[in-house]
Amino acid sequence: MRRAFNFSAGPATLPVPVLERAAAEMLDWHGSGIGVMEMSHRGREFGEIFERCEARLRELLAVPANYKVLFMQGGALAENAILPLNLSRGGVVDHVLTGSWSKKSAKEAARYCDARVAASNELDTAPHHRSLPVPASWRLSPGASYVHLCSNETIDGLEFHEVPDLRALGSDAPLVIDCSSHLASRPIDWSRVAVAYGGAQKNIGPAGLTLVFVREDLLGHALAACPSAFDYSVVAANGSMYNTPPTWAIYVAGLVFDWLAEQGGVEAIERRNIEKAALLYAAIDGSGGFYRNPVDLGCRSRMNVPFFAHDERLHAPFVESAAARGLVQLKGHKSVGGLRASIYNAMPLEGVQALVSHMQEFAASHG
């Protein structure tokens, strides 16, 4: 077997030790005689798995005691509705539009409340969003139930390197971040973030698990139309077991958290992520125009790196020749085209080095 370096934007590459352990325990978890997929979610064995997973996650991200961690389903797209159903109170909410995902969030929220655009980068050169609107320019609504932003735009490759401080902007609204594609890649500043949510299928585990971190004082105001299984208060009161949780995904997430702790934790992985991203952007910027990344330096994503060859006819042969040497899933998202390398926590530095080598050799042979 030859493992590929997998640059998929999600579901995404997982650490080899995690996969090996999941395989080894498949038929018999810790001598129980049954596998994790076969365990009652209310049994002692899964209880251990669940508690360890949540404790590890809280420790890794330094989640304050007054935040609930909810293990939900449906991904960030479902959460785009579940969030305003729980927190909008049917009033005004502010959205910061920075790319594909934040726009979807705002569009869905508008079905449940008065969703306003506080800021937008839509005037950036289409189809590429290049910049993030400067927080000082945001038009925040007085009395908004919350302010929503996507802290890492997976398709456009933009990342808030620092989450804005709403209080410094004169707002006391809770800040909600969709952090799907960089969750657990760096610390979260909980003094600025009231709610964070994300699908697991980037840095955390299999698709089908959604993590929601919510400050307790925001609970208890769901709209009447909110399904019980998606009511944050109901989910919290039942320890994420009102409905049967995605047990296997939670187990794998727990193994990933163990692995992350072994890597030195989130601060350590952030340093490696910055190093990996710097290497890749340097290869793009130093290619003499063969490759380009359209995003402003100050907001380039450290997770998702879209790039384009100077001639778009080169994209298909690039992807093909990369796959031939075990570098897979490098095609750009269909909405923007080009190429994209997602370099999540589990992508080793060696994978990025191999990609850079391929980029250089490809440029040399197609220059």
Add this chain to the structure above:
Amino acid sequence: MRRAFNFSAGPATLPVPVLERAAAEMLDWHGSGIGVMEMSHRGREFGEIFERCEARLRELLAVPANYKVLFMQGGALAENAILPLNLSRGGVVDHVLTGSWSKKSAKEAARYCDARVAASNELDTAPHHRSLPVPASWRLSPGASYVHLCSNETIDGLEFHEVPDLRALGSDAPLVIDCSSHLASRPIDWSRVAVAYGGAQKNIGPAGLTLVFVREDLLGHALAACPSAFDYSVVAANGSMYNTPPTWAIYVAGLVFDWLAEQGGVEAIERRNIEKAALLYAAIDGSGGFYRNPVDLGCRSRMNVPFFAHDERLHAPFVESAAARGLVQLKGHKSVGGLRASIYNAMPLEGVQALVSHMQEFAASHG
């Protein structure tokens, strides 16, 4: 390693060959160099897995071409809201109450429409529902958007051995069945069933996948409050990939469907399920009153068999002594107490035989 016989009501036991294959392919699916959890849901490899899974399922259950199969998330409890959001049109719906799960469905539906009780077995001796209301006695509402029933009550151990024919009752309303805990254990009569839904974690695969079968002519009437990710029309139009589907659970479900086909298909497994259930009920009924099952003969579940010792103080030692010989998860649901053996497709006859032997020995030593 010693595999236990696992009688969990769900998540539940899976076939050993399925687990072995999932373990073997964990790091490298079919030479792709990546595992299934790491695949983009839009890539060629997962596309193959998904298509094969759906095709197998359609074949096994003889799903007509005018029914969509939707791969969703949130389990049957979420579906209890998603269903009326999609199909009630805010009008009248009829519910048949037969136990714990059907009551939850009716309660949740009442938040979205005029949910009426067409029939109920609530007058059965509490806390045990013993019987199913005879269809001829149902009070069906003219013009109801649909009639809902739970075709197998997991906690109470009641099963409709035959799904009622609403047309014979003078109704042309679509019949909707929550068939979570016996889905794929027997054929579905699609001439009587317009919509069927169920969580995967009984007969099909890991928790976190919900299957919804819906007749196409019912699509397109979602209420405004229905989240896009749970709008059947949106899910159908996007081939269950509007949001990222639970890819691993779909893969395992596909392996289970392959296994089921190797067993001879759904008709063959139904025969084995009837045989297994008959063996277990015979042991209960033939115990001279040591054990009892409160359900009427004509509606005893072939999947979930609750039973009670003549002295409730015997339940804990029964569970403990059973576990000591590798028969696990036999404790009854907390709402009814006692004992329960769930004997889904993947429980071999040998498991039921071992349970029956234990029951007999336990009775002999505690008689």
